[in-house]
Amino acid sequence: SGAHTGTVKSFVTVTVAGKGASVSSHVNGSLASAFEYVDRWSSRFTWGGNEPPGDGESVHIPEGQTILLDTSPAGILNLIVVQGQLIFDDSTDLRLNAKYILINGGGLQIGTEEEPFMHRAVITLHGNVRDPEIPIYGAKVLALRKGFLDLHGKPTNITWTRLAQTLDKNTSVLHLMDAVDWETGSVIVIASTSKDGNETETATIEQVSDGGKTLYLYTRVNFTHYGITDVLEDGQFIDIRAEVGLLSHNVIVQGSIYEGNSLDELGADQYGSQIMIHRAGSDATPIRLSNVEVRYGGQAFRLGRYAVHFHLSDVMNGSYVKHCAIHHSNNRAITAHGVHEMLFEGNVAYDIKGHTFFIEDGIETGNHYIRNLGLVTRGSSSLLNTDQLPATFWITNPNNTFIGNAAAGSRAYGFWYDLDNHPVGPSFTTSVCPNKTPFGVFRNNVAHTNAEFGLRIWETYTPKEFGCGGGKDVDAVFEGLVTYANGIHGLEFSVVGHVKIVGFKIADNRDSGIEIQEAYGDWRGPIIKDTLIISHTIANRGRPQTAGIRTPNQRLLVVSNVTFARFDSDELSCLRACSHCKFRQGGYQYWFEKIRFLDNSSDHKAGFQWEHEVLFRDLDGTLSGVVNGTVTPTNGLLPAGVCEHRPEFSMNLAVPGSVCKPEAYLLRLAWNRVEPLATFAGRDLTVRNQHGSSLIPWRHYRLTHLDGYMLTLPSQHRHNLTYIMPPHLDTDVTSFSAGLYNVRPQDAVILETTYDTAPDHFRVGSNRKDIGRPLKFSDNHTSWHFDNVTLNLEYILSAKGKSEPFSDLTYGFSKEPCPVSGCPVPNVGGDEEYEPKWRR
Numbered sequence: 001s002g003a004h005t006g007t008v009k010s011f012v013t014v015t016v017a018g019k020g021a022s023v024s025s026h027v028n029g030s031l032a033s034a035f036e037y038v039d040r041w042s043s044r045f046t047w048g049g050n051e052p053p054g055d056g057e058s059v060h061i062p063e064g065q066t067i068l069l070d071t072s073p074a075g076i077l078n079l080i081v082v083q084g085q086l087i088f089d090d091s092t093d094l095r096l097n098a099k100y101i102l103i104n105g106g107g108l109q110i111g112t113e114e115e116p117f118m119h120r121a122v123i124t125l126h127g128n129v130r131d132p133e134i135p136i137y138g139a140k141v142l143a144l145r146k147g148f149l150d151l152h153g154k155p156t157n158i159t160w161t162r163l164a165q166t167l168d169k170n171t172s173v174l175h176l177m178d179a180v181d182w183e184t185g186s187v188i189v190i191a192s193t194s195k196d197g198n199e200t201e202t203a204t205i206e207q208v209s210d211g212g213k214t215l216y217l218y219t220r221v222n223f224t225h226y227g228i229t230d231v232l233e234d235g236q237f238i239d240i241r242a243e244v245g246l247l248s249h250n251v252i253v254q255g256s257i258y259e260g261n262s263l264d265e266l267g268a269d270q271y272g273s274q275i276m277i278h279r280a281g282s283d284a285t286p287i288r289l290s291n292v293e294v295r296y297g298g299q300a301f302r303l304g305r306y307a308v309h310f311h312l313s314d315v316m317n318g319s320y321v322k323h324c325a326i327h328h329s330n331n332r333a334i335t336a337h338g339v340h341e342m343l344f345e346g347n348v349a350y351d352i353k354g355h356t357f358f359i360e361d362g363i364e365t366g367n368h369y370i371r372n373l374g375l376v377t378r379g380s381s382s383l384l385n386t387d388q389l390p391a392t393f394w395i396t397n398p399n400n401t402f403i404g405n406a407a408a409g410s411r412a413y414g415f416w417y418d419l420d421n422h423p424v425g426p427s428f429t430t431s432v433c434p435n436k437t438p439f440g441v442f443r444n445n446v447a448h449t450n451a452e453f454g455l456r457i458w459e460t461y462t463p464k465e466f467g468c469g470g471g472k473d474v475d476a477v478f479e480g481l482v483t484y485a486n487g488i489h490g491l492e493f494s495v496v497g498h499v500k501i502v503g504f505k506i507a508d509n510r511d512s513g514i515e516i517q518e519a520y521g522d523w524r525g526p527i528i529k530d531t532l533i534i535s536h537t538i539a540n541r542g543r544p545q546t547a548g549i550r551t552p553n554q555r556l557l558v559v560s561n562v563t564f565a566r567f568d569s570d571e572l573s574c575l576r577a578c579s580h581c582k583f584r585q586g587g588y589q590y591w592f593e594k595i596r597f598l599d600n601s602s603d604h605k606a607g608f609q610w611e612h613e614v615l616f617r618d619l620d621g622t623l624s625g626v627v628n629g630t631v632t633p634t635n636g637l638l639p640a641g642v643c644e645h646r647p648e649f650s651m652n653l654a655v656p657g658s659v660c661k662p663e664a665y666l667l668r669l670a671w672n673r674v675e676p677l678a679t680f681a682g683r684d685l686t687v688r689n690q691h692g693s694s695l696i697p698w699r700h701y702r703l704t705h706l707d708g709y710m711l712t713l714p715s716q717h718r719h720n721l722t723y724i725m726p727p728h729l730d731t732d733v734t735s736f737s738a739g740l741y742n743v744r745p746q747d748a749v750i751l752e753t754t755y756d757t758a759p760d761h762f763r764v765g766s767n768r769k770d771i772g773r774p775l776k777f778s779d780n781h782t783s784w785h786f787d788n789v790t791l792n793l794e795y796i797l798s799a800k801g802k803s804e805p806f807s808d809l810t811y812g813f814s815k816e817p818c819p820v821s822g823c824p825v826p827n828v829g830g831d832e833e834y835e836p837k838w839r840r
Helices: none
Strands: 009-012 025-027 030-036 059-061 066-069 077-082 085-088 094-110 121-125 141-152 160-162 173-175 187-190 201-209 214-217 227-231 237-241 243-246 251-255 274-277 287-290 292-295 308-315 320-322 325-329 334-340 343-345 348-353 357-359 368-370 373-378 391-395 401-403 406-408 413-419 441-443 446-448 453-461 476-479 482-484 489-496 499-502 505-507 512-519 527-534 547-550 558-565 573-576 589-593 596-598 615-618 629-633 643-646 657-660 666-675 685-689 692-696 708-714 718-723 735-743 748-754 761-764 784-787 792-798 807-816
Touching (some): 077 085, 141 251, 243 348, 391 406, 406 413, 446 453, 453 482, 482 489, 489 499, 505 512, 512 527, 527 547, 692 708, 792 807
Parallel strands (some): 059 077, 094 121, 094 141, 251 292, 274 308, 287 320, 292 325, 308 334, 320 343, 325 348, 343 368, 357 391, 368 401, 401 441, 406 446, 413 453, 476 499, 482 505, 489 512, 499 527, 512 547, 558 589, 558 596, 589 615, 718 748
Antiparallel strands (some): 009 030, 025 030, 173 214, 201 214, 643 657, 685 692, 685 718, 761 807
């Protein structure tokens, strides 16, 4: 082949007489095979006749040179700079110890996609908190500035599965759902299925049998881990099965456990390794990691020093982290920072401090998280504030894909969509709005045994057609989540727009299955549909889930084709109202259809806290037995004979529930700024109609009208409002601001109040003219009439003429003096006995 200088890669055609050519690839239009001269690490000729580098020395591999690591270097190398290539020789087990490895234009290769590394390769990164740091990259680091990183361990057919049978405490035989090709001596992790994430435990495989479906462990497990399918009477079911993940791989990148003089130094015992990819410019060389074990990584008290970190590398199409294990990290597992279109698939993360799978700034889009497993995400006081209550998947931009992942044992949340107005950090721009960005994909994920929620949206997510540019509301469809045994709720959404919960299975959470604080949008925008909610399964340990759905405190929600099961005692209820409400808030309406109740749940449908808390509209009779009926807390304003008390809506709370027929349609009325303020602040009132009365307290905390009042009341009725005042105080109201909610075109209410003295004049809305006769329900909105004899004022609120199915009517009221020109003369409409009597 002739003389050469340095390493050379050539393409040759190999022909054997009578046999033909070797297996080849197309190179420049011709068939050829690669032939490469490389320098062996073990050879003195590679190092200019000197011994190979050893303890404390640094290495530079220049551009154009390829070195084959065919031996384990002695001692701990200082700095390795790779501008050529460093390739691990897959003919022996290898170890490489160094303090810094920097790839800058070349590449590091341990196996390839086509030919994974089959021996054992261990890179150990050394250092302590006092070591000098490379700018940007830090210390104890495998860093890439430019070039490629290919790390490929021995392939595994599957990196995690679930139990086929329950693994009882003090036993040591696992039966798995899927056949695995895991090796004897490998370490596995078994998820907790109780409400205590600390029951997650590791074990070592002693033997594999039954074609890979049975594992024998060296030691017995300390806790019971469920592997069951709980089937209901109608055939619906939920799987409660512990995940079992593989932690061992033959290619390992690890941090040294502890190096330094004193553990008193802050973070000295939490100073692990880091893999940091920070590509320069337009370099688009793929970064590929598969079947690699990363352990003892991450550096506490240091932002940007993560176990595996893709940093501001823009579009990463073709790059991936697949089938890897990241465990015992002091600072996250995998971070995507300023990264787009990257694949994270089949990875197992265990015992991680801070958010485990971390999307950092909120600019990141188009990334795919497919079938990853995260177990035991621990809180950290050394990172972001949010890391004190961390999530296994922390998602700051909704336009990413999450399919088939599992999150269990987190200190707080399984999946957390934490969506800001704009990206933060170096990615800040006002042209991107994560809290309005159209949704990606969230499908068939599992979240269980998290200390707070399985799934969270905080604080606001109202997806729009054009994101920051607005446009129409667009749907964000969360599909197929299974969530159980979480410490508070299965899921909680704070403020959302057209968010759809579809095909969920929820059970065994401490408080509620679903809690939504506020939901906005169009009819059937926010919706819960095709969902199963079970109070307690046969795997439940501890108290059952007390509520199925807690409806929002305001605006809009449809619940369709939802099954409630095993809400079978009086302290449980399928429905609760007014999420995150303070006492005596609420009053909004929500719609229900195709509702089913199993296992005695029909006797425990809802519970209420006060008389005007909520309105549940039953579209088809499956909630209450009354088509187009309304379920509401019982109060004295409900029409007798049309509304009746029902015990199944009276669960273990202060107020019994009633079901009203369609002719008793209820509305929400709220008002505040009642003047004179010094007279009315803090004063309660009584509302009366022909059926009875209800005491309405003044409250500072109201949803729409602070320092005011709120109640629900039937349409097509007259209601008298009387403020409860000491005898020596004037009860005449001079002004207030109000709203009537949930109003259909056919709805109207007439409100009455009596004055102590005859005023000059009134204004209701923009209407300053007395209609001149007692009101009728067919009169126009804000029409009013004052009776000079009884001093009774009445005015009407009506959606007459409105085209929308539901309207919110806002209006102001004031008592006003007549202008100098005199008060308007009422239109008496032929009532000759009417005589205006204005006070002068």
